[in-house]
Amino acid sequence: MKSAQGNRIRGLAVAMAAAVLLAFLSDANAQQKNTPGFWGPSQRIAKPDLSPITRLRFVTTVDFFPFNYIDGAGILTGFHVDLVRRICAELSITDRCQIQALPWKELRPALEDGRAEAIVAGLAVTPENRKHYLFSQPYMRFPARLIAKRSSLPEEPIAQSLSGKRVGVLGRTTHERLLRDLFPDARATTYSKAQWLYEDLQSGKIDTVFGDGMRLSFWLASPEAKNCCTFAGGPYMAQDYLGQGLAIAVPTDNPMLAEAINFALHEIEASGAFTELYQRYFPVSFY
Structure with missing residues (x-):
């Protein structure tokens, strides 16, 4: 990115890298105890049949640091990018899975015309949006x-x-x-x-x-x-x-996909992978 906004986001990324080192050196034990979890210990979700999924395309933006942004090498990166990779690995569809960055105003049309199957970009979980999308279980809230x-x-x-x-x-x-x-x-x-x-x-x-x-x-x-x-x-x-926090949006006519994403999110949290991902991008826990 050559815009001023792009330079600002890259600067934040550099600052965050320094902050990560400082925070882990000074407060590693406290950080380990304060990672978010949004699934009850007794919740269980069966793995759905994924055979109908021929491809899974997520769309996001480049201006929601540290969730999705362009790094100093010009590569799309961030918490959402790594979370999508984890989801696809959990569903064993990495060869059919991708994430693409679009301008915010193009995210909804991408789902409507079939260019994508899921939005992972902080689309608000509101009654109005629920008329048009199914949302996964929230994976992050902002206290x-x-x-x-x-x-x-x-x-x-x-x-x-x-x-x-x-x-x-x-x-x-x-x-x-x-x-x-x-x-x-x-x-x-x-x-x-x-x-x-x-x-x-x-x-x-x-x-x-x-x-x-x-x-x-x-x-x-x-x-x-x-x-x-x-x-x-x-x-x-x-x-x-x-608000309700961050969740992944899918079309209302694809409840199987929403179920599959929920299964993956549950497994990611249960395995401890979400904790590792959270600590990577949020050096001081805000929970």
């Missing part, structure tokens, strides 16, 4: 999290500790609304730029920051954070505010 300086972490119960405290949040966002509803006694302090939010946390102008756990995790692992801060309290899933 809201609090971060604070290591020297002044709020104690449990968090709601009581935050009473009267200054909690920074990006203004006019779902996270601001969730913060005000979850912690009505906190002093919500809104910002228009994340960088200002982080700077004020480091300088002590605010007591904590509330926001998207994934984005906060990358900042915590970055050199700019200077190991000043960490997550406080647990993850706030709040699906009514933050």
Whole structure:
């Protein structure tokens, strides 16, 4: 990619590689304990008959870092790319499986005209989209999290500790609304730029920051954070505010494919392969 956006994504990829090394050296044991899992321990899914599948083509985009992006060598890569490879290997159809990047506006038409069988690009699981697609079991959700300086972490119960405290949040966002509803006694302090939010946390102008756990995790692992801060309290899933998470979309007339993908996702998690994949792309767990 030659665009400014492409340069930004490649820069994020380089920064993430450095963050991975830093995070694994400093917090490997904690990371091992905080990997997501969305299947119950007693859930079992039978492997469906895959003989009708002559090919399985996934479509994604190139601008959803670190899920799908173009790396420094110009190659499509990311969490979704590796997840698709795992799914295809689990279904034993690697010779009939591929993933292709398209502009966002072309993803839905690709399924409609038969150029692809599945979308793996963060298509929202909404009632409206359910009219047109079947969705797999969610494989990732994005919790809201609090971060604070290591020297002044709020104690449990968090709601009581935050009473009267200054909690920074990006203004006019779902996270601001969730913060005000979850912690009505906190002093919500809104910002228009994340960088200002982080700077004020480091300088002590605010007591904590509330926001998207994934984005906060990358900042915590970055050199700019200077190991000043960490997550406080647990993850706030709040699906009514933050959505159902990431799932793979397939056409409504192909329930067998949705079943097959669910089988593969279950096996990937049960084998520990999902944990390895998650740790590779998310150096500081946001769960």
